[in-house]
Amino acid sequence: LPAEAAPSFLWVPELAVEPGAVELSLEESHYLARVCRARPGDQVFATDGRGRLAELRILSLGRRARAEVERIERSDRRRRAWVWCGAPEGRRADWLVEKLAELGIEAWQPLECERARWRNSQGVIERWRRLAVAALRQSRRRFLMEIRPPVTLEEAAGTIPEGSLRWLADAAGGRGGAPPAGAACAIGVVGPAAGFSAGERDRLAALGFQAMCLADGRLRSETAALAWAAWWALGEA
Amino acid sequence: LPAEAAPSFLWVPELAVEPGAVELSLEESHYLARVCRARPGDQVFATDGRGRLAELRILSLGRRARAEVERIERSDRRRRAWVWCGAPEGRRADWLVEKLAELGIEAWQPLECERARWRNSQGVIERWRRLAVAALRQSRRRFLMEIRPPVTLEEAAGTIPEGSLRWLADAAGGRGGAPPAGAACAIGVVGPAAGFSAGERDRLAALGFQAMCLADGRLRSETAALAWAAWWALGEA
Numbered sequence: 288l289p290a291e292a293a294p295s296f297l298w299v300p301e302l303a304v305e306p307g308a309v310e311l312s313l314e315e316s317h318y319l320a321r322v323c324r325a326r327p328g329d330q331v332f333a334t335d336g337r338g339r340l341a342e343l344r345i346l347s348l349g350r351r352a353r354a355e356v357e358r359i360e361r362s363d364r365r366r367r368a369w370v371w372c373g374a375p376e377g378r379r380a381d382w383l384v385e386k387l388a389e390l391g392i393e394a395w396q397p398l399e400c401e402r403a404r405w406r407n408s409q410g411v412i413e414r415w416r417r418l419a420v421a422a423l424r425q426s427r428r429r430f431l432m433e434i435r436p437p438v439t440l441e442e443a444a445g446t447i448p449e450g451s452l453r454w455l456a457d458a459a460g461g462r463g464g465a466p467p468a469g470a471a472c473a474i475g476v477v478g479p480a481a482g483f484s485a486g487e488r489d490r491l492a493a494l495g496f497q498a499m500c501l502a503d504g505r506l507r508s509e510t511a512a513l514a515w516a517a518w519w520a521l522g523e524a
Numbered sequence: 525l526p527a528e529a530a531p532s533f534l535w536v537p538e539l540a541v542e543p544g545a546v547e548l549s550l551e552e553s554h555y556l557a558r559v560c561r562a563r564p565g566d567q568v569f570a571t572d573g574r575g576r577l578a579e580l581r582i583l584s585l586g587r588r589a590r591a592e593v594e595r596i597e598r599s600d601r602r603r604r605a606w607v608w609c610g611a612p613e614g615r616r617a618d619w620l621v622e623k624l625a626e627l628g629i630e631a632w633q634p635l636e637c638e639r640a641r642w643r644n645s646q647g648v649i650e651r652w653r654r655l656a657v658a659a660l661r662q663s664r665r666r667f668l669m670e671i672r673p674p675v676t677l678e679e680a681a682g683t684i685p686e687g688s689l690r691w692l693a694d695a696a697g698g699r700g701g702a703p704p705a706g707a708a709c710a711i712g713v714v715g716p717a718a719g720f721s722a723g724e725r726d727r728l729a730a731l732g733f734q735a736m737c738l739a740d741g742r743l744r745s746e747t748a749a750l751a752w753a754a755w756w757a758l759g760e761a
Binding site for chain 2: 366382386389390391425426427428462463465501502503504505506507510513514517518520521523524
């Protein structure tokens with residue numbers, strides 16, 4: 288079957304609390320009717336973005352579509368990775384967010400750095416959240432990538448989970464070897480376009496981040512972030 | 525030093541044939557003056573995109589800048605990879621071309637597929653070439669990524685170098701293991717948004733392309749192409 292023929296895949300965060308029939312949001316109703324061109328009676332898949340996967344049967348379309356949950360199951364995340372990233376140039380973070388979500392990254396954490404600040408606005412966060420939802424549908428994932436607002440390195444340091452694995456994208460580092468397997472959270476850190484300051488680098492080293500070279504040339508911030516995520520995505524559960 | 529303070533890096537394809545003073549193209553002259561904000565007397569680096577790296581001293585700026593070649597050396601390519609790719613949706617190939625060039629891919633080969641054709645126009649090829657030049661400057665590489673016009677699978681098959689290594693991005697494949705080392709050409713093939721047809725898949729298998737799973741979810745064409753390239757870029761010479 289060509290990929291387009293696969294059943295549609297929706298993001299329905301309220302899935303968990305309504306086990307029988309579910310009313311879809313304005314956005315998912317629109318997506319279902321206009322993008323998927325679904326019909327009443329069609330079967331579609333839906334996730335709550337927190338591990339649940341359901342088979343739905345469409346009851347009605349319209350401004351708010353309705354569907355019957357025919358089967359639902361839940362699974363835990365088997366692998367976890369966060370990407371901390373200084374600001375790249377321009378709007379280059381947008382496609383990065385989309386690609387990280389496709390690759391299965393758990394959380395996107397923009398970092399405020401000494402040499403580059405994010406243009407922080409609610410509009411940016413909302414746009415990233417929409418991109419993460421679109422990527423979730425596209426890649427048929429059960430977990431929605433979390434979009435975190437920009438924080439300083441010290442604030443981010445306070446969120447590091449116990450036992451996590453830590454890498455810093457750095458052309459001066461060694462090659463990373465095989466990607467990590469198993470459930471420990473992996474954190475990949477990438478500096479802004481102008482690089483981390485010496486103080487930030489010292490702090491990252493003290494936090495246990497290990498320098499890792501991702502390619503034999505200089506990479507833009509967003510390319511390094513994506514290359515790290517692609518490497519991580521090659522690992523197995 | 526912050527990255528911006530590094531000497532400017534130019535693409536000067538005529539470098540080889542003029543060993544003394546060199547006159548820069550309109551585009552590089554503009555880039556040097558307006559983007560790099562260079563001054564006469566500054567030292568800059570330049571490559572011909574075919575392995576030569578030169579240290580130049582700027583003699584004069586203006587519409588056609590002039591520079592003196594102070595040192596020049598040449599090296600061979602130590603690793604080679606080609607990406608063959610069916611058409612993704614919309615203009616998603618643009619940033620893919622940029623990222624593949626940053627990662628050091630040797631040649632970008634768009635594939636005409638049964639389920640998707642490229643909107644083939646000279647304008648697209650020219651835009652991709654400009655993106656490849658910008659990425660070459662950015663990543664300070666000695667080799668310009670070659671932009672090939674779209675061809676059919678059979679035409680592409682006729683270009684496969686002897687002894688090359690061949691992968692097909694395919695969620696049903698196994699994990700790829702360690703990236704290849706050494707000078708053999710690696711070819712990564714990715715289907716269009718709608719996937720390869722059964723006939724195309726059979727042909728690729730007959731050509732020795734090995735299915736490789738790049739992530740645990742469904743990837744868009746451009747994401748799969750980039751993930752394959754990032755994996756390849758982790759290999760050593």
